[in-house]
Amino acid sequence: MDNVLSIVVLVLVALVGGLALGLLLYRLKSGQAPTPVSVQSEEVQKILESAQKESERIIELAKEEAQRIRQEAEEKRREIEQIIAQRRSELEKKEQEVEQKWKLAEQTLSQREQSIAQKEQVVERRFEALERREEELYKRDRELRDLERQIEKARRDLENRIREIQEVERQVQELKDRELLELQRIASMTMEEARAEVLRKAEESAKIEAIRVAKRIEEEAKEMAEMRAKRIITTAVQRLASEIAINYTTTAVELPSNDFKGRIIGREGRNIRTFELLTGVDLIIDDTPDLVTISSFDPLRREIAKEALERLIEDGRIHPARIEEIVNEVKKETDEKIRKTGEEACMELGLYDINPGLYYYIGKLYYRTSYSQNVLLHSKEVAYIAGLLAEELGLDAKMARRAGLLHDVGKAISHELGGSHTDIGIELCKRYGEPDPVLNAIRAHHNEEPVRYPEVALVCAADALSAARPGARRETLEAYLKRLEKLEEIVKSFKGVVNAYAVQAGREVRVMVSPEEMSDEEAYQLSKDIARKIEEELEFPGQIKVVVIRETRHVEYAK
Structure with missing residues (x-):
């Protein structure tokens, strides 16, 4: 303002x-x-x-x-x-x-x-409680199914026992009726009639004895004849109820539900990769409901993978660490199961004095095939036939069974060591103190040396019979399996290779190398060298993928 x-x-x-x-x-x-x-x-x-x-x-x-x-x-x-x-x-x-x-x-x-x-x-x-409840229900359902099977088996056994008892009662009743009629008849006879009846029965008994003597003389006369030999072989084969087992290259595992497929695969596929790497099989997870297929040409790998997968499904905890733990546990138990299988085979054949060190190799034959024929079942079949033939001819049946069981024992590890299964079998049997007839049978059944014992001749004949029966062997599958085994042998011949697995029906081979012995650059070069050697030494259709895996692990414990 x-x-x-x-x-x-x-x-x-x-x-x-x-x-x-x-x-x-x-x-x-x-x-x-x-x-x-x-x-x-x-x-x-x-x-x-x-x-x-x-x-x-x-x-x-x-x-x-x-x-x-x-x-x-x-x-x-x-x-x-x-x-x-x-x-x-x-x-x-x-x-x-x-x-x-x-x-x-x-x-x-x-x-x-x-x-x-x-x-x-x-x-x-609540979700955890539901998962636990689901696992409990699954276990209870499985227990109920087992119980139902046991009850059904017990019911069938009981019915069979009742039928056997009824049959025995019927036979007893018939025998009682016959004896009663005979007593009635004897009671009504005079002294002369009774004497005549006794003489008639004595005459019949003498005739039967004479027939038996004549038959024995006839059998002894025809012992060396061709007809008698054929009859003995036929009798031995007919008395053998051989077990038939067909080994395929795949095994199916049932799942409690389709949700388990995602848990088996895992996040970004880490579970299935770990499982396949540790077991050497190929897991096939497709649209088939509640089913997973295990593929591998090796029956032992399939058995380990099947048992491990079933335990993981039952346990419910599926992650790489648990998978490795279960697989290692199953491998140890499978080794013990193999040894037990070999021991049972020996006990079944009455060979109680075989060195226990051979049990493992005998049991391992169950997971080997020869022209699609299970080697352990084939060996048992040869042992049975050779033993029966020896009994018919009055020879040492126990030695024939022993030689028959062990004639292919080298096949248990020949695919791992390489070389002839006869040479490996000879070395094993010498190591565990087997007698000379067994060693002669191992070489003679492939004509690598002459037959020196009659029991060995029977083993060779039984081997031919077992291999020649209808459906025993198929050349196509055996050639396929031998090609896969040859593929793994080629890979394992390289230095630094820890293990090798042929998967995908031979279209892929996974090679695991030692990280201490080989660098990444050397692993890269190794894949090329393996591929080149496969091309040179193996004939195969299509192409084979070579995957070299070099993994380093660092472990420390928090105390």
């Missing part, structure tokens, strides 16, 4: 000066003579006084106007301040309301987060 008043005063002073100057110029232009200085000063004095009065009046008016403007401005300022204060108060209230709403929203959000976390824990606990 002071600035405005100063400006108004300056304007008024300029206005008064302008009026005085204008009056002076007007008089000069109108031709009036200039008045004396005194007269001019008086007029100027009057004009100045008049102007001063006018300026004072204008100043007063200006002051009044300025005062009024100041008052109005003051009122406006107070109104603006009141409005500002009111708006500030409203703004503060709104800020407080917003702050309260924000705090309330934070509390609500925190409560909801806590509620959601609690609900998630409840859901997780």
Whole structure:
């Protein structure tokens, strides 16, 4: 306001000066003579006084106007301040309301987060409880199925026993009736009739004895004849109820539900890769409901993989560490099972004095095939036939069974060591103190040396009979299995190779190398060398993928 008043005063002073100057110029232009200085000063004095009065009046008016403007401005300022204060108060209230709403929203959000976390824990606990319940139900269902099978078997056994008892009762009753009739007949006979009856029975007994003697003489006369030999062989084969087992290259494992397929595969396929790497098989998981197929040409690998997979499904915990633990456990148990199988085969044939060190190799024959024929079953079959033939000919049946059982024992490890199964079999049997007829049978059944014992000749004949019976052998499957075995032998011949598995029906070979002996660059070169050697030494259709796996593990224990 002071600035405005100063400006108004300056304007008024300029206005008064302008009026005085204008009056002076007007008089000069109108031709009036200039008045004396005194007269001019008086007029100027009057004009100045008049102007001063006018300026004072204008100043007063200006002051009044300025005062009024100041008052109005003051009122406006107070109104603006009141409005500002009111708006500030409203703004503060709104800020407080917003702050309260924000705090309330934070509390609500925190409560909801806590509620959601609690609900998630409840859901997780319920899910775990459901999983446990599902496992319990699955185990109970399996137990019930086993119990049902046992009950059904017991019911069948009971029915068979009842039928046997009824048959025995019927025979006893018939015998009783015959004896009763005979007693009645004898009681009604005279002395002469009784004497005649006794003589008749004695005559019949003598005739029967004479027939037996004549038959024995006839059999002894025809012992060396061709017809007698054929009859003995036929009798021996007919008395043998051989076990038939067909070995395929795949095994199916049933799943409790289709959801297990995802758990077997694992995140990004790590479970199935670990399982295939440790067992050397190929897992086929397709659209077949509740079923997983294990593929491998080696029956032992398939058996280990099948047992391990069934245990993992039963356990429910499927992850790489658990898979490795179960597979190693199954391998140890399978070795013991193999030894037990060999021992049972020896006990079944009555060979109680075989060195227990051979049990493992005999049992391992169960997982080997020769032209699709199971080698252990073939060896047992040869042992039975040779033993029966020896009994018919009056030779050492036990030695014939012993030689028949062990004639192919080298096949248990020939695929691992390489070389002839006869040479390996000879070495094994010499190591465990087997007699010379057994060693002669091992070589003679492939015509590698002449037969020196009659029991060995029977073993060779039994071997030919077992291999020649219908359905015993198939050349196509054996050629396929030999090609896969040859493929693994080629790979294992390279330095640094720890193990090798042929999978995908021979279209892929997985090679595991030692990380301490071979670098990544050497592993890369090894894959090329293996592929080149396979091309040179093996004939195969299509192509074979060579996968070299070099894995380094670092293990530490937290104590």
